[in-house]
Amino acid sequence: MDAGTAARGGDAKVRVDISHRYGNLLVYEKLDLGVRENEFVCICGPSGCGKTTLLDLFAGIMKPSSGHVLIDGVPADPKRQNISFVFQEASILPWLNVRDNVATGLRIKKRPAAEVARKVEETIALVGLQGFEGYYAHQLSGGMKQRVAIARAFATDADLILMDEPFVSLDQPTREKMQREVLDIWARRRRTVVFVTHNLEEAVFLGDRVVILSGKPTRIVADLEVKLPRPRDPVSEEFTRLRARCAAMLHAVHAEPRE
Amino acid sequence: MASVTPAMSPMRTRALGGLRSVANNAVSIVVFLAAWQVAAMLVNSPFFPAPHRIVNAFIRLARDGDTMGNSLWQHCWASLYRVLVGFAAGVVLGVPMGLLMGLMPRFYASTRSVLEPFRFIPPIAWIPLAIIFFSGLTRFAFLIFIGSFFPVFTSTLVGVARVEPIHRKVALVYGASKRYVLTHIVLPTVLPDILGGMRVGLGAAWLTIVAAELSGGTSVGLGRMMVNYAELLAIPEIVVGMILIGALGFAMNEVLLVAERRLFRWRWQVTL
Numbered sequence: 001m002d003a004g005t006a007a008r009g010g011d012a013k014v015r016v017d018i019s020h021r022y023g024n025l026l027v028y029e030k031l032d033l034g035v036r037e038n039e040f041v042c043i044c045g046p047s048g049c050g051k052t053t054l055l056d057l058f059a060g061i062m063k064p065s066s067g068h069v070l071i072d073g074v075p076a077d078p079k080r081q082n083i084s085f086v087f088q089e090a091s092i093l094p095w096l097n098v099r100d101n102v103a104t105g106l107r108i109k110k111r112p113a114a115e116v117a118r119k120v121e122e123t124i125a126l127v128g129l130q131g132f133e134g135y136y137a138h139q140l141s142g143g144m145k146q147r148v149a150i151a152r153a154f155a156t157d158a159d160l161i162l163m164d165e166p167f168v169s170l171d172q173p174t175r176e177k178m179q180r181e182v183l184d185i186w187a188r189r190r191r192t193v194v195f196v197t198h199n200l201e202e203a204v205f206l207g208d209r210v211v212i213l214s215g216k217p218t219r220i221v222a223d224l225e226v227k228l229p230r231p232r233d234p235v236s237e238e239f240t241r242l243r244a245r246c247a248a249m250l251h252a253v254h255a256e257p258r259e
Numbered sequence: 260m261a262s263v264t265p266a267m268s269p270m271r272t273r274a275l276g277g278l279r280s281v282a283n284n285a286v287s288i289v290v291f292l293a294a295w296q297v298a299a300m301l302v303n304s305p306f307f308p309a310p311h312r313i314v315n316a317f318i319r320l321a322r323d324g325d326t327m328g329n330s331l332w333q334h335c336w337a338s339l340y341r342v343l344v345g346f347a348a349g350v351v352l353g354v355p356m357g358l359l360m361g362l363m364p365r366f367y368a369s370t371r372s373v374l375e376p377f378r379f380i381p382p383i384a385w386i387p388l389a390i391i392f393f394s395g396l397t398r399f400a401f402l403i404f405i406g407s408f409f410p411v412f413t414s415t416l417v418g419v420a421r422v423e424p425i426h427r428k429v430a431l432v433y434g435a436s437k438r439y440v441l442t443h444i445v446l447p448t449v450l451p452d453i454l455g456g457m458r459v460g461l462g463a464a465w466l467t468i469v470a471a472e473l474s475g476g477t478s479v480g481l482g483r484m485m486v487n488y489a490e491l492l493a494i495p496e497i498v499v500g501m502i503l504i505g506a507l508g509f510a511m512n513e514v515l516l517v518a519e520r521r522l523f524r525w526r527w528q529v530t531l
Contacts, residue, residue, distance in 0.1 A: 061431050078434040085432040091425045094525050095447040108433040136525045156433065 013037040013192050014076075014160055018057060018067035020050075026217040027053060028064070033211065033220060035160075038190040040183075042203035044246065045213030046253055051196040052088075054218075055162045058194060059083050071159055082109070084153035086163040092137050092148045098124065099133040101148050105156040123155040126185055143174040150182065154189055163195040167202070179205060183230060200246045204239060205232050210246055214253045222249045308495045313502070316495035325487065325496075329479050335503060337479040338468050341396060345403025346457075346464045353408045353460070354453055357415025358445070367416070378413070382406035382467040386474050399471050399480075406467035407460030414456030418449035454519045458512055465508040 012034030020028040027050045035041050045051055056062040057069055060076030060083065069076040076083065084105065092101045102123055106116045124130060127147040137145060146166055153161050163182075167175040183206060186193060197203050203210045204226055212222040224246065228238055292310050299309035308316075317331075324330040360367035360374075367374075382405040389398045426444050435443070472482025481500045488496035 059432050061428065078432055080434070083432060083434075085429070087425055087428070089425055091429050093426055093429070093444075093447070095523075104429065105433040108430060108435045108439060138525060 011036060013039070013072065014058070014194070015070040015073075016058065016067075018064035018069065020053070020057065020064045020066075022053075029217040029219050030067075031219060033223075035192055035194060037192055040186060040193045040195065040206060040208045041211060042207030042209070043194065043196045043211045043213060044198060044200055044203045044250065045218065046215045046250065047198060049213045049215050049218045051198075051213070052164055055085070055164050055194070055196055058160065058162055059085055076160075081160070082156050082158045084156055084158035084161045086146070086149050086153045086161070086166045088165040088168055090137070090142070090145050090149075092140075092145050092152075094137040097134050097136055098129055098140070098148050101137075102151045102155050105152055105158075109156060119155050119157075123151040126154065126189070127151040127181070142170055143178060146170065146178060147181075150185065154185060154191070157189075158191060161191050161193045163193065165197050166195075168197075168199075175202075180231070182206070187230075200243055200250065201234055204228075204243050204246060205234055212246060212249050212253070221253055222246070306494060308498065312495045313498050316493075317499045317502075320496060320499060325484055326491070327478065327487070329484075331484075331499075331503075333479050334481050334484045334500075335507065337477070337483075338472065338481045338504070339507060341399035341471075341480070342403055342461075342464045342468050344396065345400040345467075346407045346461060348400060348404040349407030349460055349464070350411050350457060352404075353411030353456070354415050357412045357453075357456075358419060358441075358449070360412075361416045361419025361449075362441075362445070378409045382463065383470045386471060389471070390474065390476065394476060398476060399468060402467050402471045403464045406463035407457075410459035410463055411453065411456040414452045414459070415449055418452030419445060421452070422448045451519065451523045454515060454522070458515050458519075461511055461515065462508065465504060469504060 014035040016031060016033040016035075018028055018031050019026070020031075031054075043051060043054065053062065057064050058076060060069065060078050060081070071081050071083075074081070092098075093104065096104070099120055102120045103116050106119055111119075124133060127150055129144065129147055129151065132140070132144065137148075140148070149166070153163075167178050170178060179202060195203075195206060200210075207226055210222075210224045210226060211220055212224075213219070214221050224242070226242065228236075228242070232239055234240075234243075295310050299307050320331040325334070360370075382402050385402055385405050389402050392398075393401055422445050426448070427440055430440050430444050468480070469482040469485075472480040473486055475483075477483050481504055485497045485500040488494075488500070
């Protein structure tokens with residue numbers, strides 16, 4: 001329950017300490033969270049708890065009403081830091097082919113052409129899309145589109161990669177395959193990842209930590225370290241026990257009366 | 260998962276489809292001419308010339324020019340040039356205005372009661388004022404500008420609303436400037452609409468030029484040529500003018516269509 005304490009100290013790569021209002025609605029009440037470097041943190045919560053807004057705040061494209069989001073001790077700002085985002089919906093640009101889509105982040109950051117070409121080639125290989133460089137969005141399946149988005153996110157060597165339920169629209173086998181692939185990519189290209197999902201199994205399968213949020217006003221209900229070795233077996237006893245524990249906490253949150 | 264159709268096969272089918280379409284259109288033209296010929300024979304009147312009389316009139320005009328000594332090419336070029344100048348002005352002003360209004364919806368919403376009524380004043384209704392204020396090329400270019408501005412402006416405006424918030428967010432997350440969002444997210448999204456608007460605007464431009472030339476103020480132009488021959492009751496020459504206007508407009512439209520297909524493969528293939 002106190003996995004966050006280590007990160008709450010000075011060694012956090014990303015520090016969140018915010019309250020946020022949307023009009024009269026209190027969205028986050030003193031949300032305090034730290035993410036260590038190269039850690040894979042999964043955030044789970046009931047629907048409508050503002051998970052997507054949280055990621056916008058992490059990315060610095062939205063400012064909290066009070067408090068701050070710090071990356072390496074500096075307020076999050078996409079112009080100054082390397083932040084990547086994998087969105088829930090299809091986000092690859094339909095007028096660009098796979099190669100140019102993967103290059104988008106690097107080009108916005110004005111990296112030299114030779115570096116862009118090298119990084120793009122590497123990352124396309126990393127997500128297994130070699131041979132599809134010239135393809136456009138309408139020629140790709142849902143899973144391949146998300147792979148392009150993941151490649152785009154990893155191509156920039158981001159300080160922080162945010163993923164907003166990236167596999168929610170995929171069918172079950174594809175989703176499981178993509179989960180394993182993301183872990184594989186993350187193992188090879190260590191990065192700090194914050195992954196939002198409402199699927200507890202996904203959270204326990206992927207995360208070093210699972211953070212459970214309450215409904216609005218949102219606060220952290222639990223912060224669990226997942227110590228199971230990878231690759232994790234979703235039908236093993238420890239896995240199911242941990243998952244059940246998370247589920248119980250999430251259900252308790254659901255049962256809480258809202259104001 | 261990797262069930263992607265090979266890229267070659269749709270291309271080949273499209274090339275074949277293109278050839279077949281050209282052949283089908285050739286057949287349609289022949290059928291149309293045959294029907295015309297039959298109708299002319301049935302009516303059998305000097306006021307309903309058969310196709311060969313139009314061809315003869317065309318040859319005469321092309322070889323000898325008209326009664327005033329102007330060649331057919333002078334007439335064609337005069338109209339074409341006016342259309343190009345006025346149309347260019349419509350695009351050069353319509354696109355930035357559409358983008359601006361599209362990106363500032365509040366400004367558009369509070370000025371549309373001034374802007375939008377202009378859209379319903381047909382270019383022809385501007386002819387009297389144009390006659391008073393302008394002469395020569397300016398008059399024609401102004402009228403064509405009026406005709407082509409709104410189609411371009413309106414489709415650009417509508418196109419901006421089509422920009423997906425997620426695409427903008429992608430750029431912002433990587434630290435893109437407003438300028439980058441405009442040039443790399445908004446423009447690529449709107450470009451197909453701009454070209455669509457240009458095709459509509461071009462139609463309006465041809466519509467306007469003939470009306471403008473009919474109203475006088477010039478000795479050359481296809482519209483002018485037709486009026487001259489109307490006074491002589493020379494129907495074949497009038498029809499030559501009509502066909503040339505149709506053919507020139509059609510050719511320009513085809514150029515834009517080809518550009519559209521080339522540029523927006525990503526959009527066109529969806530409808531295959």
